[in-house]
Amino acid sequence: MAEPKKRRAGADQALPFEKTLVEIEERLSKAQTDEERSAIAAELDKERRKVFESLTPWQRVQLARHPQRPRMLDFTTRILEDFVELHGDRALADDPAMVTGIGRFQGQTVCVVGQQKGTTTDEKLQRNFGMAGPEGYRKALRIFDMAERFGLPLLTFVDTPAAHPGVEAEQHGQGPAIARNLWALTRLRTPVFCAILSEGGSGGALGIAVGDWIAMLEHAIYVICPPERCAEILWRDAERKEIAASAMKVTAYDLKALGVIDSVVGEPPGGAHKDHAGAASILGEEVERFLAGCREGRWKPELRREKYRKMGAWIEDDAETARQAQA
Amino acid sequence: MSFLKRNRFVSRIGRSSNIRAGLWLKCHGCKQVVYHKDVQENQMVCTLCGYHYKIKASQRIDYIVDPGSFQETHANLRAANPLGFEIAELDYSYNAKIEEGRRKSGLNEAIITGFATLENIRTVIGAMEFRFCGASMGSVVGEKFCRAADDAVRERIPLVMICSSGGARMQEGILALMQMAKTADAVHAMNDAGVPYIPILVDPTSGGVYASFAGLGDITIAEPGAYIGFAGKRLIEGALKVKLPDDFQTAEYQYQNGFVDIISPRTELRPLLGRLLRYLSPQERLAAAEA
Numbered sequence A: 001m002a003e004p005k006k007r008r009a010g011a012d013q014a015l016p017f018e019k020t021l022v023e024i025e026e027r028l029s030k031a032q033t034d035e036e037r038s039a040i041a042a043e044l045d046k047e048r049r050k051v052f053e054s055l056t057p058w059q060r061v062q063l064a065r066h067p068q069r070p071r072m073l074d075f076t077t078r079i080l081e082d083f084v085e086l087h088g089d090r091a092l093a094d095d096p097a098m099v100t101g102i103g104r105f106q107g108q109t110v111c112v113v114g115q116q117k118g119t120t121t122d123e124k125l126q127r128n129f130g131m132a133g134p135e136g137y138r139k140a141l142r143i144f145d146m147a148e149r150f151g152l153p154l155l156t157f158v159d160t161p162a163a164h165p166g167v168e169a170e171q172h173g174q175g176p177a178i179a180r181n182l183w184a185l186t187r188l189r190t191p192v193f194c195a196i197l198s199e200g201g202s203g204g205a206l207g208i209a210v211g212d213w214i215a216m217l218e219h220a221i222y223v224i225c226p227p228e229r230c231a232e233i234l235w236r237d238a239e240r241k242e243i244a245a246s247a248m249k250v251t252a253y254d255l256k257a258l259g260v261i262d263s264v265v266g267e268p269p270g271g272a273h274k275d276h277a278g279a280a281s282i283l284g285e286e287v288e289r290f291l292a293g294c295r296e297g298r299w300k301p302e303l304r305r306e307k308y309r310k311m312g313a314w315i316e317d318d319a320e321t322a323r324q325a326q327a
Numbered sequence B: 001m002s003f004l005k006r007n008r009f010v011s012r013i014g015r016s017s018n019i020r021a022g023l024w025l026k027c028h029g030c031k032q033v034v035y036h037k038d039v040q041e042n043q044m045v046c047t048l049c050g051y052h053y054k055i056k057a058s059q060r061i062d063y064i065v066d067p068g069s070f071q072e073t074h075a076n077l078r079a080a081n082p083l084g085f086e087i088a089e090l091d092y093s094y095n096a097k098i099e100e101g102r103r104k105s106g107l108n109e110a111i112i113t114g115f116a117t118l119e120n121i122r123t124v125i126g127a128m129e130f131r132f133c134g135a136s137m138g139s140v141v142g143e144k145f146c147r148a149a150d151d152a153v154r155e156r157i158p159l160v161m162i163c164s165s166g167g168a169r170m171q172e173g174i175l176a177l178m179q180m181a182k183t184a185d186a187v188h189a190m191n192d193a194g195v196p197y198i199p200i201l202v203d204p205t206s207g208g209v210y211a212s213f214a215g216l217g218d219i220t221i222a223e224p225g226a227y228i229g230f231a232g233k234r235l236i237e238g239a240l241k242v243k244l245p246d247d248f249q250t251a252e253y254q255y256q257n258g259f260v261d262i263i264s265p266r267t268e269l270r271p272l273l274g275r276l277l278r279y280l281s282p283q284e285r286l287a288a289a290e291a
């Protein structure tokens, strides 16, 4: 596959809180002397730190959805060698929203599954914005099985707003298809690494995101439903999305604290959309650490199962308290 | 024979159902006025049109198991509000929602689990309670499902789960999502142990519950007319800008699509489960092999 074209972050696609940064970047590109350049670079660095240190959860949601954010293939074409894409669910169709295949990472053969959202308008439409249907989840399941059969580590790349909400998706069993993937992944007898790249949306994300090590990019989000929808359901007002985003705990740091993910993967200054190659290289190091763990025999299905079994929080009254509460 | 037994069986809580205990009832299904007592004696199924009323989880269990055999388990688990989902500026409180759920349902959470016998076959049984936060799945629902599955595996007896849910419990955020993985794994454990797992999908079974334990049965049974689907109908209509037919995502629709084994009226569930469990439960299989 050809190296993706380098896209420049234009002011037109900048987020509101990025505007000042873009303005400084433009001045930097027009700087005449080295002296001027280093002064503006220092200013940019300082301003960037200021902006990024005080990001609100909603601003992180916006970053995660940034139109120029690198997509799955922007990462995999850089960190994998000799990727062979495999197609079809062997029942009905090939779902372009879900990309599956086999490749090499620093000499180690790996199986790969991920959602590709697309970059151009044509590709976005063709890939349904990374929203897979049951065919996509069943195609992924095929590759899970293959990874287990051949004893190959499985790498998954999550980038989807949701599983596709559609008539055919329902007809073909979207719910049971996702359920079957969860069923398979918790006990898959091969190591599983998952990376949440930008937007991890609900069951559609989880359907390929159960593993031994869940890495999440610093400005990615992972949600039970979009904050807009949460606000709409709870308060009948999607505009309360910022409040919902804070309350839902959607950022990588929140999720690390909740024990749902295992690591937060840093992004280049200004976010992954500013430097696709830099973002891929940082994620590559994380994959490298995971595969080193494979060689040490660190990942075991029993440990994975125990990890998921412990997830959640509840109060367990002793029998006496429970009896009193009922009385 | 089993028909007679069924009719003699009177629920001990049927009288306090959420339908007002007036003498007459206007049926939601056929809009006819029916004698309340007739409907009640028919397990809250309309005697004219077969419309299945939403009923309490405990009532559902009573209709299915042998009278007096149900022993509740894990009732001491309750929601912890792990995200501290309390929003003062909107006067919104998850703690208050939990309290409301407890008040409305008389239960600690949206699921009841326990041991019972069903036509003399020992089984683990559970049911979800819609009046508790729309039977959404949060940490407690997930954990109790897993413990019920553990009980079934340990005793090598079946699990029958009456599923009903509006989806995941939003106020527990990502932790609610993780319950899908956790419960799917609990089903896997039952499958590995050769313990039968029969979900019964009642109105409504949707979202994260359908995409986890409700979607993974050895045999999947549904009540007539139940809403069963992953993405909500209105969400799909909004996304695609279409109007979907009335029968979209009904039990009958999912049966046609191949995702439901049997659509069974509530009044026939007990003998049906009895037959299936006699075929599948480990003890019964052993007894059959020895006979």
Ligand SMILES: [Zn+2]
Binding pocket: B027, B028, B029, B030, B031, B032, B046, B047, B048, B049, B050, B051
């Ligand atoms: Zn009727």
